[in-house]
Amino acid sequence: MIKEILQNIEVSMKQLADINKALDETLIVAVTDRRGVITFVNQKFCEISKYSRDELLGQTHRIINSGYHPKEFFSDMWRTIGSGKVWRGEIRNRAKDGSYYWVDTTIVPCLDENGRPYQYVSFRIDITQRKLAEEHLRRMDRIEVAGQLASSIAHEIRNPLAAIQWSLRSLSDDPDERRRQVDLILSELERLDQTVGELLLLSRPRDAKFGQQDVRRLLDMVVTLMNIQARKHGVQIVADIAADLPEIRCEQNHLKQVFINLIKNAMEAMPNGGRIFVRAQRHGEDHVLIEVQDEGCGIPPEQLPKLGEPFFTTKEKGTGLGLMVCYKIIQDHKGKLTIQSEVDKGTTVQVLLPVA
Ligand SMILES: Nc1ncnc2c1ncn2[C@@H]1O[C@H](COP(=O)(O)OP(=O)(O)OP(=O)(O)O)[C@@H](O)[C@H]1O
Numbered sequence: 305m306i307k308e309i310l311q312n313i314e315v316s317m318k319q320l321a322d323i324n325k326a327l328d329e330t331l332i333v334a335v336t337d338r339r340g341v342i343t344f345v346n347q348k349f350c351e352i353s354k355y356s357r358d359e360l361l362g363q364t365h366r367i368i369n370s371g372y373h374p375k376e377f378f379s380d381m382w383r384t385i386g387s388g389k390v391w392r393g394e395i396r397n398r399a400k401d402g403s404y405y406w407v408d409t410t411i412v413p414c415l416d417e418n419g420r421p422y423q424y425v426s427f428r429i430d431i432t433q434r435k436l437a438e439e440h441l442r443r444m445d446r447i448e449v450a451g452q453l454a455s456s457i458a459h460e461i462r463n464p465l466a467a468i469q470w471s472l473r474s475l476s477d478d479p480d481e482r483r484r485q486v487d488l489i490l491s492e493l494e495r496l497d498q499t500v501g502e503l504l505l506l507s508r509p510r511d512a513k514f515g516q517q518d519v520r521r522l523l524d525m526v527v528t529l530m531n532i533q534a535r536k537h538g539v540q541i542v543a544d545i546a547a548d549l550p551e552i553r554c555e556q557n558h559l560k561q562v563f564i565n566l567i568k569n570a571m572e573a574m575p576n577g578g579r580i581f582v583r584a585q586r587h588g589e590d591h592v593l594i595e596v597q598d599e600g601c602g603i604p605p606e607q608l609p610k611l612g613e614p615f616f617t618t619k620e621k622g623t624g625l626g627l628m629v630c631y632k633i634i635q636d637h638k639g640k641l642t643i644q645s646e647v648d649k650g651t652t653v654q655v656l657l658p659v660a
């Protein structure tokens with residue numbers, strides 16, 4: 305009887321040892337006390353971090369911190385495991401030789417009889433290869449987007465160039481006809497200039513000079529500027545800008561360009577006149593919400609996904625770059641741009657910007 309039990313225990317011990325060995329081969333394991341001081345690491349931990357066991361014991365995980373994750377990332381992790389819950393996430397660490405590695409990490413708190421963690425056991429899997437592959441894909445994606453953009457730009461520039469070339473070749477001797485041709489050439493040149501101007505705005509984020517700015521003043525300037533054109537088109541701009549708006553951090557000229565583009569679109573949507581409402585108010589603790597609303601033709605639902613695509617335009621003289629530039633600039637400001645529209649009712653563009 306006793307012999308049998310002992311035999312069983314031996315088998316179980318052997319099984320445990322096998323499982324332990326298998327885990328040890330695949331998992332990076334560490335144990336820390338409740339303050340995060342490392343009390344145990346397995347061989348894999350030493351291999352991947354390139355530190356010896358002696359160098360690791362008694363340290364905290366700060367020794368392999370890569371500085372990649374924000375403080376909140378780790379304070380969130382500590383809050384979770386400190387309350388006795390399991391935490392899981394992907395962490396970038398820094399090995400002793402300065403190289404980086406990514407680990408999929410699970411941290412399990414061990415609880416005492418009062419339900420309080422007295423130590424933490426962490427299991428990690430090396431996911432560096434997967435992370436590198438993802439990064440590679442993202443970069444390929446960007447190259448592809450750049451390629452697409454380049455080919456549509458080439459197309460967009462070649463059309464007016466062809467028109468100019470053709471007009472110059474066939475300049476008439478008749479003065480009236482000649483004037484008409486020159487006008488055409490000038491208007492094509494103007495369109496080219498506009499396209500190139502908007503593209504430059506996109507390609508020069510390095511020129512950006514960010515500073516604190518009063519939203520109210522910025523919008524006042526834009527509205528004053530656009531009012532001149534608006535009146536000519538029988539359009540009235542109604543501004544409702546809260547007086548106590550906080551300052552935002554922005555590149556003034558770029559942001560002005562956004563609201564000029566939006567008001568221009570609103571104006572062009574109302575060829576027979578109407579009203580444009582420009583509103584600005586605080587949104588929660590740390591955002592400012594700016595709206596440009598028109599009573600124009602609206603946008604059919606099937607066209608909504610196309611907005612912001614380069615060169616998508618329904619206008620004879622449009623470049624189709626206005627909204628794309630807006631999206632890009634708002635993104636650079638860590639803000640959000642959304643468009644709601646109903647055919648024959650009008651369009652509302654909302655811009656959410658973080659306060660300084
Ligand atoms: N307020 C709006 N009302 C109705 N349609 C709009 C509005 N804003 C944008 N659109 C639609 O989205 C398209 C793309 O706008 P976007 O500003 O990017 O280019 P565009 O106005 O055509 O040309 P550009 O701005 O270069 O003069 C427009 O052609 C139009 O069809």
Ligand SMILES: [Mg+2]
Pocket residue numbers: 565568569622626627
């Ligand atoms: Mg436009």
